[in-house]
Amino acid sequence: MIEVWTWPTPNGHKVHIALEELGLAYKVVPVNIGKGEQFKPEFLAITPNHRIPAIVDPEGPGGKRFQLFESGAILIYLSEKCGGKLIPADPVGRYTCLQWIMFQMGGVGPMFGQYNHFANYAGEKLAYPIERYTNEVRRLHRVLDKRLGEAAFLAGGEYSMADICTFPWIRNPDRRGIDLTDYPNVKRWHDAIAARPAVQRGVAVLAEHQRRGPMTEEEKEILFGKTQFAAR
Secondary structure (H helix, E strand, O other), X not given: OEEEEEOOOXXXXXXXXXXXHHOOXXXXXXXXXXXXXXXXXXXXXXXXXXXXXXXXXXXXHHHOOEEEEOHHHHHHHHHHHOOOOOOOOOHHHHHHHHHHHHHHHHHHHHXXXXXXXXXXXXXXXXXXXXXXXXXXXXXXXXXXHHHHHHOOEOOEOOOOHHHHHHHHHHOOHHHHOOOHHHOHHHHHHHXXXXXXXXXXXXXXXXXXXXXXXXXXXHHHHHHHOHHHHOOO
């Protein structure tokens, strides 16, 4: 059974959804990032980057224990563990899928994260970064909307890991000042994915721990202050 060291964030949800879609047995190991559990030695032994999610597969390559961090790498690994499911087999489809996975990893996730930080969590609300990342969030939605006007899903006609890794970042658009009706192709895609039973199960993992109110000062210090940048 695969251990998933995780927390209910978009990056955590990617892996939960993939495991549910693939029907793989897994055990959730909660890592409360607001309390600093990502800095515990047992987690650092799996990922030196102290970011969730990470997995431990006791039946990895060659039947040996295998640990892996970085959500994009985890999705590709899980696909290959299951014979290539959720990543197209043909070269064009495969690289198109990987292209959109990289787009999420290098664009959607980091840029949405920067928006969230400066607009919602930063102690001082600075106009320049808020405007910059607001514009970038909207630009990325336009890129997605254009692609999804050409194809049903990001990699083409079939649902894939590219959709799984991007969907959690598009959820709750109001948190980024986004109205999905302004991006009708993204909305159609979002609603179709949100209706999938495996997706609903995936986003329900650790949902009882989802933050419901403002971040505390202690959480801000752990996530954004000196604790985050201490040498380990």
